[in-house]
Amino acid sequence: MAGVLLALGSAGAAEAPGSYQIEPLSKEGSQSYDLKTGLMKATGGVRVRYETVQGKDVELTADRVQLNQATGEALAEGTVFLRGEGHLWRGEKLEYNFKTKVMKGEEFRTGAGHYFLAGMNLQSDKTANTQTATNAFVTTDDLGEPGHRIRCRRLTLIPGKSFVAEEATLYVGEVPVMYWPKYSRDLVSHGDYWVVTPGYRSLYGPFALGTYHHAFNTNVSVDLHLDYRQLRGVGTGSDFHYDAGRWGKGEFRFYYAHDDRAGTNALGMPIDSDRHRISFSHSVEIRTNLTVKAVVREQGDPYVVRDFSLSDYYRNPQPSTFLEVDQLWSNWGLNLLVQPRINDFFETVERLPDVKLTGLRQQVGVTPLYYESDSSVGYYRHTFADNAANSFAAGRADTYHQVVLPWNFFGWLNVTPRVGGRLTHYTETDGFGATATEANRGVFNTGCEVTFKLHQTLPDKEIPWLQAKGLRHILEPGVNYAFVPSPNRLPTTLPQFDGEQASLRLLPIDFPDYNAIDSVDSENVFRFSLRNTVQTKRNDRVDTLLKWALYTDWRVKPRTGQGTFSDGFSDLEFKPRDWLTLASETRYNFDSGHWRIADHHATLAPGDDWSFMLGHRYVRSDPLFLAGPGNNLITSGFHYRINENYALRTRHFFEARNGRMEEQSYTVYRDFRSWVGAFTLRVRDLGNGVHDYTVGFTFNLKAFPRYKLDQDRENPALLFGG
Numbered sequence: 001m002a003g004v005l006l007a008l009g010s011a012g013a014a015e016a017p018g019s020y021q022i023e024p025l026s027k028e029g030s031q032s033y034d035l036k037t038g039l040m041k042a043t044g045g046v047r048v049r050y051e052t053v054q055g056k057d058v059e060l061t062a063d064r065v066q067l068n069q070a071t072g073e074a075l076a077e078g079t080v081f082l083r084g085e086g087h088l089w090r091g092e093k094l095e096y097n098f099k100t101k102v103m104k105g106e107e108f109r110t111g112a113g114h115y116f117l118a119g120m121n122l123q124s125d126k127t128a129n130t131q132t133a134t135n136a137f138v139t140t141d142d143l144g145e146p147g148h149r150i151r152c153r154r155l156t157l158i159p160g161k162s163f164v165a166e167e168a169t170l171y172v173g174e175v176p177v178m179y180w181p182k183y184s185r186d187l188v189s190h191g192d193y194w195v196v197t198p199g200y201r202s203l204y205g206p207f208a209l210g211t212y213h214h215a216f217n218t219n220v221s222v223d224l225h226l227d228y229r230q231l232r233g234v235g236t237g238s239d240f241h242y243d244a245g246r247w248g249k250g251e252f253r254f255y256y257a258h259d260d261r262a263g264t265n266a267l268g269m270p271i272d273s274d275r276h277r278i279s280f281s282h283s284v285e286i287r288t289n290l291t292v293k294a295v296v297r298e299q300g301d302p303y304v305v306r307d308f309s310l311s312d313y314y315r316n317p318q319p320s321t322f323l324e325v326d327q328l329w330s331n332w333g334l335n336l337l338v339q340p341r342i343n344d345f346f347e348t349v350e351r352l353p354d355v356k357l358t359g360l361r362q363q364v365g366v367t368p369l370y371y372e373s374d375s376s377v378g379y380y381r382h383t384f385a386d387n388a389a390n391s392f393a394a395g396r397a398d399t400y401h402q403v404v405l406p407w408n409f410f411g412w413l414n415v416t417p418r419v420g421g422r423l424t425h426y427t428e429t430d431g432f433g434a435t436a437t438e439a440n441r442g443v444f445n446t447g448c449e450v451t452f453k454l455h456q457t458l459p460d461k462e463i464p465w466l467q468a469k470g471l472r473h474i475l476e477p478g479v480n481y482a483f484v485p486s487p488n489r490l491p492t493t494l495p496q497f498d499g500e501q502a503s504l505r506l507l508p509i510d511f512p513d514y515n516a517i518d519s520v521d522s523e524n525v526f527r528f529s530l531r532n533t534v535q536t537k538r539n540d541r542v543d544t545l546l547k548w549a550l551y552t553d554w555r556v557k558p559r560t561g562q563g564t565f566s567d568g569f570s571d572l573e574f575k576p577r578d579w580l581t582l583a584s585e586t587r588y589n590f591d592s593g594h595w596r597i598a599d600h601h602a603t604l605a606p607g608d609d610w611s612f613m614l615g616h617r618y619v620r621s622d623p624l625f626l627a628g629p630g631n632n633l634i635t636s637g638f639h640y641r642i643n644e645n646y647a648l649r650t651r652h653f654f655e656a657r658n659g660r661m662e663e664q665s666y667t668v669y670r671d672f673r674s675w676v677g678a679f680t681l682r683v684r685d686l687g688n689g690v691h692d693y694t695v696g697f698t699f700n701l702k703a704f705p706r707y708k709l710d711q712d713r714e715n716p717a718l719l720f721g722g
Helices: 304-309 310-315 718-719
Strands: 018-024 030-034 037-043 044-054 057-062 064-068 074-086 087-097 104-105 107-112 115-125 128-140 148-158 162-172 175-186 190-200 205-215 220-229 234-241 250-257 275-285 288-299 321-328 333-338 346-365 368-382 393-403 408-409 413-426 439-452 456-465 470-486 523-538 541-555 568-577 580-589 594-605 608-621 629-643 646-655 662-673 675-685 690-699
Touching: 018 037, 044 064, 057 064, 057 087, 115 148, 115 393, 250 304, 275 304, 304 310, 346 393
Parallel strands: none
Antiparallel strands: 018 044, 030 037, 037 064, 044 057, 057 074, 064 074, 074 087, 087 104, 087 107, 107 115, 115 128, 128 148, 148 162, 162 175, 190 205, 190 690, 205 220, 220 234, 234 250, 250 275, 275 288, 288 321, 321 333, 333 346, 346 368, 368 393, 393 413, 408 413, 413 439, 439 470, 456 470, 470 523, 523 541, 541 568, 568 580, 580 594, 594 608, 608 629, 629 646, 646 662, 662 675, 675 690
16 A cells, blocks of 8 residues: 655654653563664554654654654554644554654544544645545544544545545445535534524424524634424524624624514514514724723514524513723723613613713822722613603713721721712703703712621531531621711602612612612611631532621611611521532511511532432512512422433422412433434423423534533523524
8 A cells, every 4th residue: 555645744844853752661562772873663562752842742652663863753563643733643554753744654543623534545745735635534423433424535634724525425324414526624613514403382383493604714604594483484594703803803693583473562562573683792902901892782572582582582681782982990990881772662771871980999199098989971861661651861970989998907807987979960851741950969978897807727627427627617797887968869859860779689888889879868877797608628629618698787767668677688508518509598577577588499419420409489579579479489400311321401490379380391311422412391381371382302513512511501492492
């Protein structure tokens, strides 16, 4: 059989002198060395490693090796492996030059990126830096007998970059399924492929979601969508992604569907059958610490994203349009935000524009004082969904400045008093039915935060049932006092653009963390907190056994509608074993004696074979606390690896308040060596007497997975092509 000439790098280009390391692989082996010629011979298994002054290693192992250390020429025979230049080459006989990186062989196998190639009669073109072989095959299956492969009469390889296969046939097992006169592929990225997700959903009927991905180069790609849903019709669109280097990167996405069952909107009006969504985003770092981001999101109705891209809807049900410019210095930050409303069915606070200058906490000269500030100016318009209420607009200029004095006493007590002031000017409010006139509001604030930390270490303390070897307990008590006298203008007399939003958590009491500018009111409150951390040593590393935070507010002078004490909060995470985690978040109302929130989760993960999660979230139905009904939701998740080929995942959401199983899903994963398939059944109770059934099938090629690891667990809608 004819010999083969192969250049692993720039063939024929000599490198700087390097050093050899020769290591026998068995005691039965023998070595000999000729001092005159520099010729080394070794048998019985040997490893030769060559390292250049640039630090590049090339390693050759074989049963028998003959090496001329002066010229770099080596002859290897018997189970030959060559590792170097990002490749692994394998054969039975090999001639290789460590200095020029020229290789000769009769038969080869190599791995390049996600691909594995094999062939015979490989020849090199030094000028074009390419290699060609005959009777070759390419696969992404890293087994001796791959389950799928592309066989070709002639293979042209550009090492580390791409290959071209001529007269290529795709085989699955031993069955030919497709033929190409010429097939090319980039070794760096997966340039062209189809993704098809078939399935059935009650709201769609049988469906098939198809996507064709094409990469023009490493920086520009497009995804073309063609979807069919029997009950809803045909949908089509495209996602264009680009990376322009120093000019930034972004994407343009468009989707259109002629929906035969579009339904009605929140007002009971029919939704137009021609439905669409358009989005564009671009971000660029003009220079260090100066960034610009532009996002445009337009859609024909409020539910098009929910109906045709559920995973996007879960991430952001009411997408906004904005332009944001950020400039950051060592102690200052300047932000420009322009946010118009382009979708009339979403409530929006338009910012046309909003300019903010932030002074980060910084030392004042050589004094012990520190200064921070937050100033903004802009024109704002508060518009409501479908104009259900009157919009209003006004200009606002706001400036806030504060001085803090961090003290430390006795090496353990931290005392930080602060004093600040805010001045806000509002122009006359513009809008139908507006009554607010031009106004100036002044706010004074002061306060002090006191914290300290105590800790005790018991290095010899062992608690077997907790897997604890040694303990360290860290205790952090704290109290934060905030005083704000009643401002000259109450929030009810001012237009609300940045108002206080209802929250299930405790809001900040100090500025500038409390950023509801238009809702600033009087305050005379102490916030007490107690944080516990217990650490231990497990598996030769530090592990957190317990984290527990308790906090509440004592209002010295409550405002109207407030009690003397706020709710009490508890955040707990307990890890009694390295495979068991218990988490709890609770909120207790002292006045009524009721739990307002009780959120508990337990996660068991004793190994790689199975894991189980059980959770309960209770939110009390209380019109003074929460708009709408509460929750009494029980959740569970289970993952079990049945064997090397099969795995199972389940999810359940049961609402105990009305005895309704809101959602349940079951997924079976099948490992087909080089790709993984997933078959999923999901049942959702829509709450109106209708059940939504969905069946979907997806697959991932292991070499080029569609999703990140465990992304389908965090976002199950991806299993249905959403």
